[in-house]
Amino acid sequence: MLEAQEVSLTALRLFAVLVCVCCVEECVCFPNGSVAFSCGSLMPVHPPFTPSTSSPPFMVSTSSTTYRPGGVITVMLEVETSSSTEFQGFMLQARSRGGNAELWPVGKFTNIDPSLFTALHCQDQQNSTVSQATGTKKKKVEVTWEAPNNYGDIYFSATVVQDYKTFWVGLNSSLLRQDSSSAAGRVFSPSFLLFIILLSLPVYC
Ligand SMILES: *[C@@H]1O[C@H](CO)[C@@H](O)[C@H](O)[C@H]1NC(C)=O
Ligand SMILES: *[C@@H]1O[C@H](CO)[C@@H](O)[C@H](O)[C@H]1NC(C)=O
Ligand SMILES: *[C@@H]1O[C@H](CO)[C@@H](O)[C@H](O)[C@H]1NC(C)=O
Secondary structure, three states: OHHHHHHHHHHHHHHHHHHHHHHHHHHHHOOOOOOOEOOOOOOEOOOOOOOOOOOOOEEEEEOOOEEOOOOEEEEEEEEOOOOOOOEOEEEEEEEEOOHHHHHOEOOEEEOOOOOOEEEEEEOOEEEEEEEEOOOOOEOEEEEEEEOOOOOOOEEEEEEEEEEOOEEEEEEEOOOEEEOHHHOHHHHHOHHHHHHHHHHHHHHHO
16 A cells, blocks of 8 residues: 555655646757757657647738749738637748658748747758747737749648647648739740731641
8 A cells, every 4th residue: 555655655756746847848948949840741749749620820821812833922821810819939931742752841931030030951951940939928920922933832831839738730721822913824825825826827827
C-alpha cells in the first residue's frame, strides 16, 4: 500500500518536472519563428501535444478572390470577432492545389517587417512562408504576398498557435482563382483562331 503511494508520488514528481520542461520549452520556442515549425506539414514541434480538432476561432482571408501572376495580394489571419482568444504564433504559406505542389508553398511574401514577422526559406523558395517574430499575443496579422507564374488555383494555409498546448493546423483560406485573362492561353482565343482562318481563306479560293 505504502509502496503504491510512493510510486504515484514519484509519478507526480516526474509529471511536475515534465510540465516545467514544457514551460521552459515554450519560452525557447516562441521568441522567433524560425525554429518551431516544419515547412511541409506546417506542423509545430510541440511534443507531446497534437493539433486541436475543435473548430478554430481564427480565419484566413484575402484581399482578392483571384490573382494575376506577379500580382500582390493582402492576406489576413485574425481571431473570429465572436472570440476573445489571442494567438502567440503562426505559420502561413500559399499552396497550389495542382499536382505535387499540393504540400508546398508557392509565391513569396513581400515587404516583411522583421520586427513583426520572420521570413522563412521553404523548399528552396525565399520568403515563401512567414511566421511570427515574437511570442507577443495578437488578434490579427496582415501580410502581402506576390503571386508566382502559372500555378493555377491557390489557397493560403495557416497553423495558429494559441499557446504551447493548443494549436490548429491547416486553416485554409478560400480558393484564389488565377486570373486567366493575363495567361498565355489568350493568344489562342477563338477570335484569334477565326482571324487565322480568315487570313488563310484566299489561299483555298
Ligand atoms: C531564431 O532562433 C534561432 C535559434 O535560437 C536562431 O538560430 C535564428 O537565427 C533565429 N532567427 C531569427 C530570424 O532571429
Ligand atoms: C526576403 O525578405 C527579406 C526581408 O525579410 C528581403 O531582404 C529579401 O530580399 C527577400 N528575398 C526575396 C527573394 O524576395
Ligand atoms: C486544408 O486543405 C488541405 C488540402 O486540401 C486539407 O488536407 C485540410 O484538411 C484542409 N483543412 C481543413 C481544416 O479543412
